Amino acid sequence: MNTLRVAWLYFRVGVMNELQYRVNFFVQLFQSLIQVGTGLVMLSLVYSHTTELNGWTESELLSLLGVQIMLGGFIHTFIQPNMELLMQDVQQGTLDYALTKPEDAQLLVSVRQVRIWQIVEVISGLVLLTVGLTGVESSIGIVDALAFGFALGIGGVLVYCFWLIITIGAFWVVRMEHVLELFEGIYQTGRWPVGVYPGWLRYSVTFLVPVAFAVTVPAQALTSRLQWQTLALSIGFGVVLFGFTRWFWHFGLRNYSGASA
Amino acid sequence: MSVRAAPLPEEGRIRSLVDFYGTMMRVSVVAQLQYRVAQYFYMLGMVAEPVIYLVVWSTIARQHGGAVNGITAGQFAAYYIVWTLVRNMNIVFGAPFWEYRIREGRLAGDLLRPLNILHYDLAFFAGWKFVVVALWIPIAIGLSAVFHPDLHPSALEIVVFIAAIWGAYFVRSMFQATIGMLNFWTTRGAAVFDLYMASEMLLSGRLVPLKLMPGWVQTLADFLPFKWTFGYPIESLVGDLSTRALLFGLGAQVMWTVVGYVLFTFAWRAAIKRFSAVGA
Numbered sequence: 001m002n003t004l005r006v007a008w009l010y011f012r013v014g015v016m017n018e019l020q021y022r023v024n025f026f027v028q029l030f031q032s033l034i035q036v037g038t039g040l041v042m043l044s045l046v047y048s049h050t051t052e053l054n055g056w057t058e059s060e061l062l063s064l065l066g067v068q069i070m071l072g073g074f075i076h077t078f079i080q081p082n083m084e085l086l087m088q089d090v091q092q093g094t095l096d097y098a099l100t101k102p103e104d105a106q107l108l109v110s111v112r113q114v115r116i117w118q119i120v121e122v123i124s125g126l127v128l129l130t131v132g133l134t135g136v137e138s139s140i141g142i143v144d145a146l147a148f149g150f151a152l153g154i155g156g157v158l159v160y161c162f163w164l165i166i167t168i169g170a171f172w173v174v175r176m177e178h179v180l181e182l183f184e185g186i187y188q189t190g191r192w193p194v195g196v197y198p199g200w201l202r203y204s205v206t207f208l209v210p211v212a213f214a215v216t217v218p219a220q221a222l223t224s225r226l227q228w229q230t231l232a233l234s235i236g237f238g239v240v241l242f243g244f245t246r247w248f249w250h251f252g253l254r255n256y257s258g259a260s261a
Numbered sequence: 262m263s264v265r266a267a268p269l270p271e272e273g274r275i276r277s278l279v280d281f282y283g284t285m286m287r288v289s290v291v292a293q294l295q296y297r298v299a300q301y302f303y304m305l306g307m308v309a310e311p312v313i314y315l316v317v318w319s320t321i322a323r324q325h326g327g328a329v330n331g332i333t334a335g336q337f338a339a340y341y342i343v344w345t346l347v348r349n350m351n352i353v354f355g356a357p358f359w360e361y362r363i364r365e366g367r368l369a370g371d372l373l374r375p376l377n378i379l380h381y382d383l384a385f386f387a388g389w390k391f392v393v394v395a396l397w398i399p400i401a402i403g404l405s406a407v408f409h410p411d412l413h414p415s416a417l418e419i420v421v422f423i424a425a426i427w428g429a430y431f432v433r434s435m436f437q438a439t440i441g442m443l444n445f446w447t448t449r450g451a452a453v454f455d456l457y458m459a460s461e462m463l464l465s466g467r468l469v470p471l472k473l474m475p476g477w478v479q480t481l482a483d484f485l486p487f488k489w490t491f492g493y494p495i496e497s498l499v500g501d502l503s504t505r506a507l508l509f510g511l512g513a514q515v516m517w518t519v520v521g522y523v524l525f526t527f528a529w530r531a532a533i534k535r536f537s538a539v540g541a
Contacts, residue, residue: 027449031451042469049473050321053321104437175296176302178300182306183304183306184306188313191313192313228315
């Protein structure tokens with residue numbers, strides 16, 4: 001309960017901070033439009049040369065793109081700013097300020113910042129998803145919708161865990177600023193159904209970097225491709241990865257001696 | 262005992278400049294070699310982009326009897342693997358770095374140095390390229406083993422390619438620096454950078470070989486600097502460009518470098534008048 005209260009408090013402070021910079025909303029809107037536009041151009045290029053890619057039609061891939069942009073927006077709003085701050089704190093020796101607070105340190109480093117204007121990306125993803133779904137032939141039942149929501153939630157947890165595991169690397173490798181490019185690059189693989197990738201890459205973006213679980217699985221739910229086994233595997237993987245992340249965080253902390261000490 | 266001062270390196274402006282570039286590039290190599298893990302993080306993230314395009318287009322090629330618009334899976338592989346080298350070469354001191362430089366108050370210190378600020382950025386990034394290319398080789402070998410590129414360059418193409426990747430470096434440096442000048446007027450340049458990057462994405466051959474684009478896009482690309490930083494260097498090695506087209510491309514790169522430099526100079530003169538230093 002206390003955990004939620006702390007997270008909520010940080011969220012409110014973060015939002016109030018960001019609301020001071022209202023022009024950023026329009027900047028973000030413009031950036032989202034460019035992002036969506038580039039994505040659409042790539043899709044129309046691909047489908048001007050083919051009618052289906054690995055069994056996915058254009059509308060279905062549009063929904064997938066929507067999910068990818070939506071989840072990307074969630075990452076940019078809630079996860080990435082915190083991870084960047086954590087890396088910066090390790091580099092500059094200011095992490096001690098978070099560690100010495102009475103609340104759980106992993107919670108604190110995960111909720112300290114929120115870039116609320118990035119929520120525009122979530123909305124633009126949602127619009128794409130809706131437009132894509134209207135072109136999908138099979139109708140979406142309530143079960144599909146529930147499975148989608150659930151899979152997306154798990155996807156969020158998986159991406160958070162992945163980001164935190166990588167960021168904890170900062171305890172050993174101090175210069176981590178390029179991690180952002182690494183993640184952004186790999187996250188782009190989510191724009192295409194995981195089935196198009198050759199085996200080694202498919203397994204990498206499924207288990208090593210859980211982009212496939214985070215993006216393809218929810219999109220599968222909406223396009224009536226999801227099998228219950230996949231969803232169960234996704235949940236199991238989520239639980240295991242979360243447990244591992246928790247352990248790895250403590251392991252990393254034990255190795256951290258502070259930059260100023 | 263008499264003390265003799267070291268002779269000043271004032272034998273010529275050009276010679277001093279060459280000395281400066283040599284030294285700065287060596288410093289850059291030594292500095293960057295320390296952060297090999299960080300370099301690989303960056304490179305792996307960067308390689309993801311062309312690998313995605315490559316996989317998508319080779320899937321389509323396979324679905325349609327082996328080729329899209331006459332480009333086979335092997336040729337796509339060659340295109341996008343060479344892409345990774347060209348991309349490594351055309352990463353420059355870009356507009357976001359200018360934002361950082363101004364926001365963090367570093368420009369004030371940089372202004373005290375005797376040479377034009379562009380020289381420091383050009384020399385430092387040029388040195389970095391040697392580290393990047395050395396680290397890139399294993400990645401290229403790995404990608405080639407997986408994707409089997411269809412690549413048979415002639416000696417002339419290799420020579421032109423080596424010149425063209427440096428041409429791409431200079432063209433992109435000039436235009437990125439010019440866009441970077443926006444940071445003197447606004448702290449929200451990010452939207453304009455994104456617009457620039459999106460135009461580059463579509464009009465340079467970065468997203469797909471320009472051959473796959475509609476005709477009017479290809480015509481538009483001919484009149485803009487973008488394709489000389491991606492499409493042309495890649496095609497010079499991968500494509501079957503005539504000797505004339507190869508040499509014309511190098512000329513176009515020189516022309517765009519000069520245009521970019523002139524634009525930068527104008528923007529810089531206007532910008533520096535506005536600058537009042539952060540933290541001063």
